[in-house]
Amino acid sequence: MPLYEYECRVCKKKFEVLQRMSDDGSKLWCPKCQADKPKRILSLFSSVFSKSTSTACGPTGST
DSSP states (O other): OEEEEOTTTTEEEEEEEEETTTSTTOOOTTTTTTOOHHHEEOOOOOOOOOOOOHGGSSOOOOO
């Protein structure tokens, strides 16, 4: 399950929720002020590649 980031529309607190991709967040509430229907915000993500896939971009500098 992916981790989504939300922001409360009332107090602006940001928080993360582990949820299914099919869930829209309409049943969530703010952990700080208990307001409902927080706004999903765009988060950055990172991925890890194995050493064998990273060589496609050039040498890694190892000897």
